[in-house]
Amino acid sequence: MPTAIDFLKPAELQPGTMTDGPLGRRASQRSHSVLLVARLIGGDADDMCLVRDVSSSGAQIRTQQALRVDDRVVLEFGGSLSVDATVRWVRPGTAGVQFDYCIDVENVLSATTPKDARRSTPRIQRCSRVLLSTAALEVEASLIDITPGGGGVTLKTPRTFPHGTQIMVSIKNFLQRPAEVRWQVNGRLGFQFYERIQLSKLDCWLVNTVELCRACPNQRSCHTANRRDPHASGPMFTQGRRHAN
Template structure:
């Protein structure tokens, strides 16, 4: 007696599809991580909206295309490598080169004693001014993230207390000194710079590398 090949009915096929995706869905983690996106020899600010063992949804103002190789650097000096799988307005889907441990990415591996919470910094070469106690100090900004920046070639040392950092084409931001070394200083903003404003500035402002 001949037996016809098994062909599931639409309702059965749907149940198989759901079952097949269920394990992957459980590994999906909704998050909101700010990171550094590296692509085509440059970099910029990005935001990871959700992440799984195989990929992530990335918010970025950068123009990318499916197949483009990209890397995302997150807090803890974690770097995720992969390529663009799909694109949409202000967002891309990233597929990782190999599966990742989402818990280790989000919270650090138990054996990793060097893991830290600091956001990656984005490289700049931009002239800035610092206003403090009625005095204006000229400096160069070497890197920045929404919570702080690193300055070099300070015209005069900064004093303890609050000051205002003026970055061309961005709103003035208030900050304090985290560390200083001769004519260099690390500063922390009292209020983070709005992600959308900083991401767009890093992507399109001609002042980002004005000192090159």
């Protein structure tokens, strides 16, 4: 199984960088096992990805995007740190990228602190059936996108949910979690979880559903025409309030 250092080949290192020479090279290959949310930009991709391992020279990421070796991408951490990179290896749902220049891993970790993540957590698109329920009704919906803090859906039947309505969000084989309605427009609805999804749980679900999402015949309409309302503000994707049990 590839690791974060598999793409850090000495022949690819550029003279004059922090990795020039044996001491610098060893430093560049010290990978940190993490689970961070980042924004992936490259080609047609502008999506959320999960970073599993990171070093000063590269990272291993989870993504549904069909990346290819030598693709040029940008990883944006916490909305405050962007790093240009090249894809070095790919396999379903996973890719290894090499940064154009060495970075300070501590800067990456500080850029993705909870405070920053709440402000600019990117959305990940998935094709999945969702059930929204209250004490009085149940409504089927299709997932538009999701983050650890909330998500957006397209309702299959017209229903009105006042702002602040408490709902239960259910996705088969993934979660059943209470949430609050944050916005609704043109048959679409955004919700905020009261408790954020654990990244490890989200990561597992992303890996298990990546091929299903690619095979979805409605993928393009799900991911473009039905994107979240541009006038909806950040609270939909900010950290949910914790309610006492």
